[in-house]
Amino acid sequence: MVAGLLALLGILNDPGHADRLVIVAICDFVLAAVALSLPWTGLQPALIGVAGFAVIGISTWSFGGVATGTGPFLVLLYAWAALHFPRWILLAYLVPATLAYLVPLIITGQPPMVIGSASVLMPIAITVALLIEAQARHLRDDRERLARIEQWRSGMVSTLAHDIRGPLSIVRNVLEELQFTVTPDDQKMLDAALRQTDRMSRLADGLLDLDRIDSSGHLRLDRATHPATALVKDALTYVRADADIRFDIDETLLLYVDKQRFEQILLNLVTNALRYGKPPVIVRITRTGTADRLEVRDHGPGIPDELRTRLFGQFAVGGPQGVGLGLWIVRQLAEAHGGTAVAEARDPGVAMVVEFPLQQTP
Template sequence: MLFAVAGLLALVGILNDPLHTGRLLLVAACDLTLAVAGLLGPWRRLGRYAPGFLGLAGFAVLGLSTWSFGGVAAGTGPFLVLLYAWAALHFPRWILSLFALPATLAYLVPLIMTGQPPLVLGSAAVLMPIALAVAFLIEAQARHLRDERERLSRIEQWRAAMINTLAHDVRAPLGTVRLVLEELEETATAPQTKMIGAALRQTSRIARLADGLLDVQRIDSTGHLKLDRAPHPAHLLVKDALSYVREDADVRAEVDENLVVYVDKQRFEQILMNLVTNALRYGRPPVIVRFTRDATGDRLEVRDHGPGIPDHLRPRLFGQFAVGGDQGVGLGLWIVRQLAVAHGGQAAAEARERGVAMVVTFPAPPGDQPQQ
C-alpha cells in the first residue's frame, strides 16, 4: 500500500511538474512494480526477513524520486520515515540498523547530484537519527505486542487442554460412583434410598457439567453448538431441572401446564440451573421461575429479590469472564447466552424494583400460534 500510494503521488506530480514527466513516470512505474511485488511475492517461502529487500528497493526509488524532482526532498523525507516505520513493524533492530546506510545514501546522493547547498545536505544529520529513533520505538512496541500475543496463545492452548482433560477424566470416576450408588440403592432402606437418589441426581449433574466444559471449548473453537431440539412440556422441563436444587432453597415455579416449548432438553437444563444457581448465590429469596409465551416467542425469566445489578454492569454481564469473583469464574452467564443464541434466542438482565430478572428468549415451536 505504501508503494502504491507513492506511485500514485508520482503520477499526480506530473500535473505540477510536466517538464519532468518522463522521470516521474519512471518513479511511478518503479513504485507500482514494488507494490505488485509486495502483494504477490512468495514471501512466506523465501523466509521471514526476505521482504526486507523491498525496503532496500524502496530506498533506491526514493533516491530516484528526489533526483526526478531536481533535488527537492520534501516528499522523500516523510516516505523515508514511513518506510522505516513499516520495517519496524516486521523486522528486528539489527535489520533497522543495517537500513541506516542505504537510507542515508538514498537521501544524500540525489541531493549531491543536483548540487544542493551544504545546509540542505546537513538535514540528513537530523532526519536520519529521527527516522531510526522512531523505528526503534515502533519495533519495541511491536515486539511487545507479538510477545504478548504468543503468551496469550500459550495460555489459551493450556486452558483448552485443561478443559478437555478435566471434562474427559472426570467421567471415568463418576461412572464408578454411579454404579456403586445404584447397587447400594437396591438394598437401601427408605431414608437411605432418598439420600442415594439425591446423590445419583447430583452425579448426573456433574456429568452434565463436564459436558458443559466441553461445550465451552467447542463454542470457542467452532463458534456454534449442535442442538437436539424437540417439543417438551414446559412445566415438566422446569420441574426436572429444579429437582437438582437443594430442598431448602426458596425457588418457586410459575409455568403454564399447557405450554409446550421447542428446545434441547439438556441445554435448557443448563440454562435454567445456571440462572437459578446465580440467583441463589448472589440474590435473595424468593427466586421466581416464570415461563411464558407472547407474540415474539417463549420467555424464561428467573428473578431474585436481592440488591440487583448496577446499570453499568448489565450490558456486559453475559460476557466471558465478565463478572467472576471469589465464588466463580464468570462463565455461567456466558454459557447461558451462547446456549440461548444457539436456540435462536437471546439472554439479558432486566432491572426490577427489588432484585434482577435474568431473561432468556426462545423461538416458539414451528407452526405454533402465540398464546394470548
C-alpha cells in the first residue's frame, strides 16, 4: 500500500512517466489486496514476495532505469520475508530479486557501473535478511520454550492444588474428632492447627483460581442477592476468634455477588490486615450510586505510595508468610464481578477497597 501511494506521488516529480507510475501503483494495490486476502499458511505467502520483486522491477523500469528509489524497497522486501520465512526461502529469493534489479537496468541501457551495483546491493540485502531471520527464529524458539514452561507450570499448579485438598480434608477431619478428647489447654493448639488447615485450603483454592484465570482469562460467577451482614459474619468464622475485627454494615443492605468469591475476597483482605497491619480491623460496606463498596481497613503503619500502585499485581508482595497471590486474586475476582480493587491511604493504616456493581434491573 505504501509503495503504491509513493508511486502516485512520484507522478508529481516525473509527469513524463505518469502512465508507467500508474501501472506500478495499480500493481502495488493489487498485490496488497491479494496479500490481505490469502491465508497465511504454508508457502502461499512466499509467492507474494516473488510478485513483490516483479513489481520492484517494473518500478525501476518506470523510472527509466533509476534504481535509487527501488533499491531500498528490495532490501525492505527481503527484511519482511526474513520475519516470516525460513532461510532457504531467502536464499531462493536470490534469483527473482537479482533479476528484478538487473533486467530493468539492462533494458534501459544503463552503464556497466550501474549494472555492477547489483554485486553490492544483493549481498547486503541477503546478509541483512539472514541476520533478521536468525534473530526472529531465536525469538520464536524462546516463545515456544516459554509456552512449554508455562504449560508445565500451569499443570503443576493445578495438580498441586487438587492433590493437596484430599489430604487436607483428612487432616481436618482428624483434628475435628480430636476436639472431643483433648484437654482445655490442648484445645488452643488444636484450634490453631484447624485454622492453619483452613488457610492451606484457601491457598489451594487460590492456586486453582490462578490457574483458571490464566487459562481462560475470566471466571464464571454464580451471583445472587445475599444479606451483607450475614455474608460477612459467615466468611469471618474462618478467622481466629480473638481477632479484633469490627463491622460497619447496614443491617438491611443486600449484596449482589458470588458468595464463594466474595468470601475469598473478604478473607484475603482481612487476613492481610491482621498479618501486616494493627488492630482494630474495620470491615465497612456502603452503597454508592452505582456500586456496593467493601472497605477493609487496618490501623498499621500504612503502605508507601509507590507500592500501592502495584499492590494488586501478581506476586507483587510475596514474602515469608505468602506467595504474593492474595491481592492479585482479589483484583481478578473483583474484575470478574465488573468491579475494581484499590488500596487507599488512611491515617493511620491503609484501606483495601473493592467495589461491586449493583444488580442491573431489567
